[in-house]
Amino acid sequence: MKGHGQYGNRSPKARNVENLKNFFNKKRVLITGHTGFKGSWLCQMFLLWGADVSGIALAPSTTPNLFSVLGIQPRIHHYIADIRDGDAVGSIFNKEKPEVVFHLAAQPIVRESYNNPLYTFETNIIGTANVLEAIRKTSSVRAAVMVTTDKVYKNKETAAAYTEDNPLGGHDPYSASKASAELVIRSYQKSFFHPDGYDKIHAVLIASARAGNMIGGGDWGPDRIMTDIVRSVFERNEKMLLRNPESVRPWQFVLEPLAGYAMLAKGLYEGRKELSDAWNFGPKDANHLQVKDIVRESFAYLNKGSYIIHRDPVKPEALFLKIDSAKARKHLGWRSRIHARDALTLALNWYKTYYTKGIMADFTNQQITEFFKKIRTV
Secondary structure: OOOOOOOOOOOOOOOEHHHHHHHHOOOEEEEEOOOOHHHHHHHHHHHHOOOEEEEEEOOOOOOOOHHHHOOOHHHOEEEEOOOOOHHHHHHHHHHHOOOEEEEOOOOOOHHHHHHOHHHHHHHHHHHHHHHHHHHHOOOOOOEEEEEOOHHHEOOOOOOOOEOOOOOEOOOOHHHHHHHHHHHHHHHHHHHOOOHHHEOOOEOOEEEEEEEOEEEOOOOOOOOOHHHHHHHHHHHHOOOEEEOOOOOEEEEEEOHHHHHHHHHHHHHHHOOOHHHOOEEEEOOOHHHEEEHHHHHHHHHHHHOOOOEEEOOOOOOOOOOEOOEOOHHHHHHHOOOOOOOHHHHHHHHHHHHHHHHOOOOHHHHHHHHHHHHHHHHOEO
């Protein structure tokens, strides 16, 4: 899918972390899907930076869940609503008057999309359209990052990395729904938020963001690798069921793509019209590891745990998936810096702290602060 922006030879200077923090200080930020794993990390990050955060989502679907563990609800403008309900979404936008929007709400599980394909399509396609329509009708919005997935590409199961202009596809309902959402996003870009009309007939720039498998503390979602690992070790003391041990995935620490989303939103808000496009935020090549490698590394670090292979041929998932983030490196100054094994260490330390009754909001803030201190620039 080709973008309409022309980048020329301009390559931005690396963004200083303090500038990014200062930009979001006191900004009205609205996050859909804020009660989920990634949404909760994003809330915590922006709250730490002094943003005025609002959220639209369903109630957390697991016990425990990161949103509750971090005590986010009393610190934000919290709304329980289904993004399939366009009137409810529009009403919340009208009340909160956000300046920057991050759309993360979705049915995010491949295997669940086989069980409930219509719900998956309604949530990921119509829900995305409802959020875009709310953006269109809310004059305060200046920038929106619409998060999809690295699974939007027509997967040929090869070692070649997909770039943003490769064809979209999707064999399973989840992937197809997210690829369709990308078409809806592009339609709104072309029809209502075209960069050529920016500051003339509208004042909004939007972009889509695609990232891979994120590793971090607080993920208890179903069919997630970290969930299966920590529940088998810390809760059940039983062997983990491993469905796709040979599948290769682009593993990355959760804050890496979230930093990319924040950088992208800042650039859109500042009127960089060429950023109104699709963007990959994937890990470096060394982070493309088999699922069984992640599991073995985790059990070795915890000095506990084992697994048995339990394949499910009825609900197949892609064997190999890799995305190319050269565009984000060149035009946003973003890059992946943390090795998958270090991401694992950060995640497992988070869980060890949680299961030994640590103060998780403080520990999470510490990880956020140390992450941005370590990379120094994003």
